[in-house]
Amino acid sequence: MKLINADWPAPAHVRALTTTRLGGVSRAPYDSLNLGDHVADDAEPVARNRQRLIEQLGLSKQPQWLTQVHGIELVKACDDGIAEQADACWSNDVGQACIVMTADCLPVFFTDRSGTKIAVAHAGWRGLADGVLEQTLSVFSDPAEVMVWLGPAIGPEVFEVGHEVRQQFCAYLPESEVAFKLSVNPDKWLADIYQLARLRLIRAGVSASEIYGGEYCTYQQSELFYSYRRDGVTGRMASIIWIS
Template identity: 35%
Template sequence: MSVRVRRVTTTRTGGVSAAPYDTFNLGDHVGDDPAAVAANRSRLATALGLGPDRVRWMNQVHSARVAVIDGPGATVDDVDALVTAEPRLALAVLSADCVPVLLADARAGVVGAAHAGRVGAQHGVVVNTVEAMVELGARVQDISVLLGPAVSGPNYEVPDQMAAEVEDALPGSRARTARGTAALDIRAGLARQLGGLGIRAVDVDPRCTVEDPNLFSHRRGSPTGRLASLVWME
């Protein structure tokens, strides 16, 4: 018997933060008024039908580290992925161009959420998240994944050497801008990586954070707020 899995990604509208964080900023590390961030997080938890203590946040550091959690608690420091088998416990990823990766095995009742920026993706944060889920009883063939809104390849220009290094670690991620310069499409690389692990159910949110004014984008303009992408089991 499968559980019901929910996946949600916010936009930048519907909150109380002032410019340049207007309005639904959920990041507490970008210079916004802490009271506004707290109010936005409370509003999010209410909208999801969860109590504020049922949303778990991370202090993300562009690492490949994963934490397994089993209930409410403080923000988890120095990790970029969370995994749980606890129902009605939402795992939250903050992003503003990096890839939020929401994973679930509805049969086993295990979910995971990873923050896959260039560095974390290059060093295997998503692979580590899958491994942590399997240790909790998930089966790779039963895992489904949503790759959330992120900067698209044509808008993620990088030096040639960086593109080559990331491509070596995450094949399929090298891209080109409209001008033909080197770029990265981290979502494309992650989709290929997940397929290589045996995960076939991979959906990609097509929105580009740089192009969509309804989303926060660090590359489009900084300082700015952060979106939240969440996964949980009912």
């Protein structure tokens, strides 16, 4: 199983990582570490993949899985096994893992400097524009004391959107113009979802120097990542954070 650890100066007891598509038991087109139970993969390999992940990470509690809807709902994670309908979760309990799943959308990890509270959000363009990152930050008392890692998402060279998407971001934050460039396709723009997230986080009070990550492309790095835009029918990676 190949995992990508968050590259940020979080306290050592805060564990944060993203899975790749490697190291599981699902068959094509979900090969192989598909952790999504909503993508028409067989239930049995998904359950085995999830259990394999829990065992490899040494989690003592059932992680909080979500039913994601591209919204801004935030829930506190618990280990009752219920998949809450939300796109972000947080915890201040030792051993309680928070998880979001992605296959091009942006996973965003949060912790305060002391590592007493953690969170993770699923940010597609809709959730990002509607304020899922700001909603997640609301559980922290001071955004200036929060650090963030941007996990693997679709890169700025291939994330094509329409004019209405650009207009929505720029209407809220005019500086968002820098995150868009014209595509070769008529009436389309290439969007930098990493930059859009950084701008929203800074606007919300996070220090620019405390925002890390943003170097992967799920669409182009097909050997490592699932990509819905690239493949259509595909699996999901998990982004996981917990206090150990």
